[in-house]
Amino acid sequence: MIDPMANLDPTAPGGGGPDLNNDSSDPSREVFDMDAYKSNFRKMDKIRSFMGIASGCVAGVCGLTGLSGLACFLILHTTVSLAILATKMNFSLHSYTISKSESIVSFLLTDLQKCALSFMLFWTLFFGLVYLF
Structure with a gap:
């Protein structure tokens, strides 16, 4: 900034x-304000974590299995990341990150593994609740 x-x-x-x-x-x-950076990062982390949980619930209730469930997660994760980038950051990524060389692709893939674990937990939980019980 x-x-x-x-x-x-x-x-x-x-x-x-x-x-x-x-x-x-x-x-x-x-x-560059490090406190603002940490606050923004925590907010993005909360949004992405909630997205992983909500999309896992959606995939489980819809009965998605295999690659269709994985595709659901990837589509929803990139959609939420693009929404953060568009609405909150105005596509000005370099103003909100420490490294000026970070690309939009690396921003979209940030926290993918952590969100995938939450997604899989709630995906299997809701699939089991709806279709097995």
Whole structure:
């Protein structure tokens, strides 16, 4: 996130502080708030975890088995990740991540394994509740 009002000098010994020699309108200086990053990451983690649980319930109730259940999970996971990217981040991924080289594909695949475990748990639970009992 670029903050021209911060007036920080990254070459200063402390990495910050006022720099009266540089123009404060220089857009090459960036300020990154680690607390905001952690808060945003926790919110995305909660949304994706809830999506894994909800999509597992949907797949179990609909009776999806095998690859159709896996396809359901992958479609819903990428849909939710794209919704986060579009509505909350305005497709400006580099403004919300630490590494400026992160791609949209890596963002979409983040937390895939953790969400898949929640998905499988609720998928088998609801499939068993609806079709076996």
